[in-house]
Amino acid sequence: MRVAIVGCGTMGTVHTRNLARMPDVQAAGVCDQDAERAAAAAAIAGTAAYTELDELLDKERPEAVIVCLPTYLHKETVIRIAERGIHVICEKPAASTLEDARDMEAACRKHGVRLFIGHVVRFFPNYRNAAEHVKAGAIGKVRMGHFKRHGSFPRGWDLWYHDRERSGGVIMDLMIHDIDFARSVFGEVESVYARITPPSVSKLEYAQVTLKFAGGAAANLTAFWGYNGPFTTQFEIAGDDGIIRFDSNQVQSFDLKTSAETGEQAAVQVPQSPMLRDPYYDEVQHFIQCIRTGTEPLVTIDDACKAVEIALAAERSAKLGQPVALEVAPR
Template identity: 30%
Template sequence: MSTLKVGVIGCGSIAQHRHLPEYAGNRDVEIVAVCDIVEERAKKTAEKYGAEAYTSYKELLSNHEVEAVSVCTPNYLHAPISIAALNAGKHVLCEKPMATSSEEAESMIAAAEKNGRKLMIAHNQRFVPSHQKAKELIEKGEAGKIYSFRSAFGHGGPEGWSADGKDSWFFKKDEAFIGAMGDLGVHKTDLLRYILGEEFVEVGAFVETSAKENADVDDTAVCVLKTESGTIGTLAASWSYVSKEDNSTIIYGEKAILRLEDDPVHSLVAQYATGEVVRYELGGIQTNEDGGQSNSHVIDQFTASVLEDKEPPVSGSEGMKSLQVVLGALKSNESKTIVKL
């Protein structure tokens, strides 16, 4: 198998904690180029990984050696840079949310098809062992008919994580477009679609800015979701969980309740209607706490899809479906109505 030569566009936190170390840890990959508008950051990163430094993504894309890129920029640049990369003949791994509108997402998918290139969206929650096990149990009918669910993803906010701290683009509407709902909520819409194995058809939401004084984007959102089969549940996304991160999902079924990432020791606890309780220790979820950046598997999956020429596990169209739920939630909050997806 040949080595995949990659470039990373945007050298902020997600690149530093996930993309770059995971590419570096993959023996089928060579990091050949990095780009950041902050020249010092680009140079420092390039030195660390033995790559060429760029401050212009267009210049990086004109480097014929680069076969694939990770797009790790502020949200508003995801679509334009991904489309430019696909049109330059590069495979693309794009951070979430993939775009700021359905139109942008469709243009990205079209560019991938037109150029015969892979487009994958970095939704890592699908690869968490407890989540994969829960999907398997539901598919096998272990939980019976699924009645309801609740999912939460929250922490104290991106200022503790972003490369720019309190001045982060995460808080600026013109760069982020959407706050906690795009940063965290879209991960859960993707996860729930994956675990439940069906699409959402309706969403109602309250989306507020209550915790962050320096933000003009949402920092706390609560949504009610309904699937095509009539399963209903809630999704909360927040930057206002000050002491401890919450990344839990609970699925309520006819035969069992599945608790995912809810117990500090057991990543999946299945509580059966019979009274039986099965506890799984499957290894934890990736977290931003305590430098706990275990392998997210996103990079390995993307690399394999390019080198083995197979469909990425989170394709552009999968990313778009997860984005549309979030866009529907924003619309619901603005119109104060339930939105059909």
């Protein structure tokens, strides 16, 4: 399959490197408005560099395009690609608004192409293992969760991260990873309560969000832009029969503890390093396989739209100072 990339920043470079070593896939050009950045990415995969998307699409005729542009450019770019009859893999979040995300979905459906949104946390080994243990009932009925994601304040193209209208802030851009994952584990969200420390001149933005799920569970999520230490992710998922913990800073990266019928606790430690397999590689390979076979992806466009909806509800809650209810479709 011929796959092109538009946007040659950090994520575009990661995807270019992975395409270069993916079997049965050919990098079909890269595009960036910065000619030097495009050339650097193209050299990685031995493909052509472009500064205009239409020129790339005309000359390379890719079967799929990976969109790695700032969030506020997703809708326009995805629709342009879909109108050419080309499948799209787009970095998260899907869009800045739910309406834009649904417009992207509708355009891809109209033109008969697939749209995938890169919520890559579902492909990280420790997170995927945790979800599998929960699904298998290893800790019984899940009741509570706590998710953390801390990193330095991002430096984006044209400083777009600094503009909340374009980036969506720390919830839409960073916490949305854990919003999507928590929903995949706990189910539909029925209410959201959030607090946000507004970004300051020192580039600090901290958000705390509580999600209440239709099944009765609850989860607390924190995200922090401006952390001085290493990029850190943590989670804790508690059920009736045990607890799963993960801390990216710990050598023992995955810890599952369950309660035996005698009441005694036994630890089953499953070490998994995210570096053993590149989750971004696995993610794109999975989406390409879905294109080839017509199967449903691990992360659907509905999942991506729900994540946007929840993130926007959290922003509203922070402004109102009170919980925001979400409509939950009956099952």
